[in-house]
Amino acid sequence: MMTASLNAYVIVSAVLFAIGFFGVLIRRNTLIVFMSLELMLIASTLALVAFSRVNGTMDGNVFVFFILTVAAAEVAVGLAIIVALFRRRHTVQIDQLDTLKN
Amino acid sequence: MDISVLQTLASRNLWGAITPEILLGGLALVLLVIELLFPKEHGRIVPVATLVGLVTILGGVLFNAPSAYLNQETFNGLLLHTHGGQIMRIFFLLAAIMVCVIARVSLAKQSLPRVEFYHIVLVVTAAMMLLAQSNHLVLFFVALETVTIGLYILVSYYRTSLTLEAGLKYLVMGALSSSLMLFGIVLLYGVAGNPALPAHTAQSMHYGQLAAFLAANPHNFLASIGIVLVLAGVAFKIGAFPFQIWVPDVYQGAPTPVTAFLAVSSKAVGFTALLALAGTVFASYAWLVAPVLTFFAATTLLFGNFAALTQHNVKRLIGLSGVSHAGFLLLGVAAVSRAPMAVGAIYFYLFAYLLASFAVFGVMAHVAGANDADQELDHYAGLAKDRPFLALVLALGLGSLAGIPPLVGFMGKLFIFIAAFQAGLYGLLAIAVIGVVVSIYYYFGWIKAAFFETWGKSVDAPTHPERTPVDFVTGFALSALALAVVVLGFYQGPLGAWLSAR
Numbered sequence: 210m211m212t213a214s215l216n217a218y219v220i221v222s223a224v225l226f227a228i229g230f231f232g233v234l235i236r237r238n239t240l241i242v243f244m245s246l247e248l249m250l251i252a253s254t255l256a257l258v259a260f261s262r263v264n265g266t267m268d269g270n271v272f273v274f275f276i277l278t279v280a281a282a283e284v285a286v287g288l289a290i291i292v293a294l295f296r297r298r299h300t301v302q303i304d305q306l307d308t309l310k311n
Numbered sequence: 312m313d314i315s316v317l318q319t320l321a322s323r324n325l326w327g328a329i330t331p332e333i334l335l336g337g338l339a340l341v342l343l344v345i346e347l348l349f350p351k352e353h354g355r356i357v358p359v360a361t362l363v364g365l366v367t368i369l370g371g372v373l374f375n376a377p378s379a380y381l382n383q384e385t386f387n388g389l390l391l392h393t394h395g396g397q398i399m400r401i402f403f404l405l406a407a408i409m410v411c412v413i414a415r416v417s418l419a420k421q422s423l424p425r426v427e428f429y430h431i432v433l434v435v436t437a438a439m440m441l442l443a444q445s446n447h448l449v450l451f452f453v454a455l456e457t458v459t460i461g462l463y464i465l466v467s468y469y470r471t472s473l474t475l476e477a478g479l480k481y482l483v484m485g486a487l488s489s490s491l492m493l494f495g496i497v498l499l500y501g502v503a504g505n506p507a508l509p510a511h512t513a514q515s516m517h518y519g520q521l522a523a524f525l526a527a528n529p530h531n532f533l534a535s536i537g538i539v540l541v542l543a544g545v546a547f548k549i550g551a552f553p554f555q556i557w558v559p560d561v562y563q564g565a566p567t568p569v570t571a572f573l574a575v576s577s578k579a580v581g582f583t584a585l586l587a588l589a590g591t592v593f594a595s596y597a598w599l600v601a602p603v604l605t606f607f608a609a610t611t612l613l614f615g616n617f618a619a620l621t622q623h624n625v626k627r628l629i630g631l632s633g634v635s636h637a638g639f640l641l642l643g644v645a646a647v648s649r650a651p652m653a654v655g656a657i658y659f660y661l662f663a664y665l666l667a668s669f670a671v672f673g674v675m676a677h678v679a680g681a682n683d684a685d686q687e688l689d690h691y692a693g694l695a696k697d698r699p700f701l702a703l704v705l706a707l708g709l710g711s712l713a714g715i716p717p718l719v720g721f722m723g724k725l726f727i728f729i730a731a732f733q734a735g736l737y738g739l740l741a742i743a744v745i746g747v748v749v750s751i752y753y754y755f756g757w758i759k760a761a762f763f764e765t766w767g768k769s770v771d772a773p774t775h776p777e778r779t780p781v782d783f784v785t786g787f788a789l790s791a792l793a794l795a796v797v798v799l800g801f802y803q804g805p806l807g808a809w810l811s812a813r
Contacts, residue, residue, distance in 0.1 A: 219501075226490075226494055229490070230487075230490075233487050239479065239483075242483055243483075246483070246486045246487065246490060249490035249491075249493075249494070250490055250493065252494065253490065253494050253496075253497045256494070256497045256498070256501065257497045257500065257501075259501075260500055260501030260504065263501075263505070263506075264500075264501070264504030264505060264506065264511075264513075264515070265504075265506070266513050266514075266515070268449070268500065268504075268514070268515070268516055269497075269500060269501075269504075272449050272500075272516075275449060275452070276493065279452075279453065279460075279489075282460050283456075283460055283463075283482075283486055286464055286482070287463070287482050287486070290463065290467050290475055290478045290482060291479065293470055293475050294472075294475040294476065294478075294479055297471075297475060298472060298476075306476050306479065306480075308472065308476060309473060309476055309477060309480075309560040309563050309564050309684070
């Protein structure tokens with residue numbers, strides 16, 4: 210059976226992580242920024258599972274469940290904030306959320 | 312799996328070791344029950360119950376400070392109970408008590424549910440106390456995320472347009488920093504468990520095992536990327552330059568008690584993590600960690616102080632002054648590897664910062680109006696004449712933050728500077744002294760607004776919001792803080808000895 214090497218997994222997850230990171234920095238729509246944040250977390254879980262398999266320890270696989278739980282909590286709170294903010298401002302564009310200024 | 316393995320694992324779960332954290336969680340649940348049982352009066356009962364519970368738990372922790380679990384690993388190495396951990400437990404409990412005292416004043420100006428606020432403060436405090444004792448990257452990450460997600464809710468608690476905007480900014484920045492840190496943790500896990508490398512370990516997220524692996528592989532490429540990512544994530548939490556961009560906006564938009572919580576507890580969380588990681592686990596990567604810390608310290612000191620000069624909103628001002636305090640603490644962390652007294656100096660500085668900051672935030676909560684984000688320096692005009700007690704507490708707190716000699720903030724800075732001098736960080740020390748000189752200017756601008764700007768203003772139309780009268784509990788807490796700021800400046804005595812003990 211063909212199996213991909215560890216390097217392939219690490220490179221894919223690093224690329225996913227970079228896409229997420231630059232998505233957060235560049236995109237102007239809050240929802241897309243939020244999706245990019247989730248992409249970064251998912252990139253970490255992919256690398257974690259690959260490492261766990263190669264190292265032969267279960268810690269990585271178990272850690273994935275913790276990360277998923279944390280990500281779910283973050284999404285719940287984050288979407289609540291975005292929805293509440295949309296009701297006040299009628300926009301989720303980051304450039305228009307600049308009321309906090311000196 | 313053999314049943315005896317599970318028995319051995321279970322026997323290492325010494326629940327007694329985390330009694331304070333369990334009690335805090337229990338207290339948080341009791342608050343929800345109180346709300347159900349007393350639908351009418353819970354607005355008055357809940358703050359009192361929270362404060363009584365917190366003071367009781369603090370008393371218990373103080374009584375058991377030389378705990379039986381000291382220097383022992385529990386929960387299969389997830390937790391390590393150290394003297395420093397005990398110090399930080401007491402620190403976080405004190406901070407939680409002060410946050411609740413300030414919240415009583417601030418929440419009274421809003422028509423919002425109260426219970427959830429105190430509930431989240433308690434849960435977050437318990438997570439902070441666990442984080443201070445964590446000895447494993449999984450527990451570290453989960454505790455840190457509990458703190459951060461709790462703070463997302465607290466920052467946007469008032470649900471006004473400004474507060475929600477601050478909450479969103481904190482959410483994006485906080486989640487970004489958590490993801491960076493998580494990727495760093497994953498890389499460290501992957502490298503330290505790699506069977507092809509010397510000294511690889513099956514428990515590669517355990518601090519002790521990870522430190523042993525890093526000592527055996529002092530120049531691994533992936534491990535150094537992991538370390539830089541973890542340090543960057545921590546730098547976000549403490550607001551170190553160049554990761555401080557969220558600080559002014561979030562501090563301005565957040566409710567005053569939450570700003571205090573962020574400024575004191577959240578920053579202390581970052582420094583506990585930094586002490587545990589940079590000081591011990593990453594010690595063998597000093598070639599990488601030392602320049603990174605030096606860069607953070609120098610730029611943070613300069614940016615915090617110079618950016619604070621131009622602020623008119625006191626919450627932004629205190630936020631940027633907090634950035635500069637993070638710079639002083641980073642100076643201490645940079646000195647840890649070569650001057651062992653730096654650890655005690657950092658703890659002393661944190662306590663000095665706690666006392667002075669909460670004195671200032673307590674006064675801010677009384678001066679603020681219903682619009683919590685709108686707190687300008689002009690609102691303090693005539694405070695000395697109008698409310699001499701508040702003005703005195705404010706002057707002592709700000710004086711201590713600036714580091715004026717007889718006050719505790721001066722001693723804190725002095726200890727850090729001595730540690731940096733012993734470590735031979737002369738360049739950073741020079742930058743820190745410049746920072747102190749600049750900071751005196753903006754702190755005294757604030758004191759001047761409170762004490763000297765009474766004339767020239769129309770008496771008939773005051774330009775500041777209604778000032779809240781000081782009630783007994785708040786008055787007592789503020790007097791205690793002000794007294795501690797003065798007394799500890801003259802006499803550190805047992806507190807100093809306890810903080811610097813190893």
